[in-house]
Amino acid sequence: MRQETIAEAIRQEFEFTRDWVSIAGALSVLGINDRAATRLEAEAILRCVDETPTLRLGTVRAGFQEIASPLPIADLLDEIFSCTSPSDRVGAMMGYFIDVQPLGGR
Numbered sequence: 001m002r003q004e005t006i007a008e009a010i011r012q013e014f015e016f017t018r019d020w021v022s023i024a025g026a027l028s029v030l031g032i033n034d035r036a037a038t039r040l041e042a043e044a045i046l047r048c049v050d051e052t053p054t055l056r057l058g059t060v061r062a063g064f065q066e067i068a069s070p071l072p073i074a075d076l077l078d079e080i081f082s083c084t085s086p087s088d089r090v091g092a093m094m095g096y097f098i099d100v101q102p103l104g105g106r
Helices: 003-017 023-029 038-053 074-083 086-093
Strands: 055-061 063-067 096-100
Touching: 003 023, 003 038, 003 055, 003 096, 023 038, 023 086, 038 055, 038 074, 063 096
Parallel strands: none
Antiparallel strands: 055 063, 055 096
């Protein structure tokens, strides 16, 4: 899937929900079952976020905490896919959120 398609789907979901989009949520809006998502499908989301200036990945503790670019994509994927059950993988993906910045942001 093209990065522009992924980025636009994330932007639209962000605008619709007015909230950050988790990795699991991004997969779902692209029509991918987050419980059955492959490492390659999750990697496409992470690469898109890393390479799109208006998107940023982070965690939420006491507010949004951005993970600096370049994203540690392999480490993030290892963490997510080290979970053996689909529910645990989805839970791990839901721990990371994508924020959408206005054009010229970051």
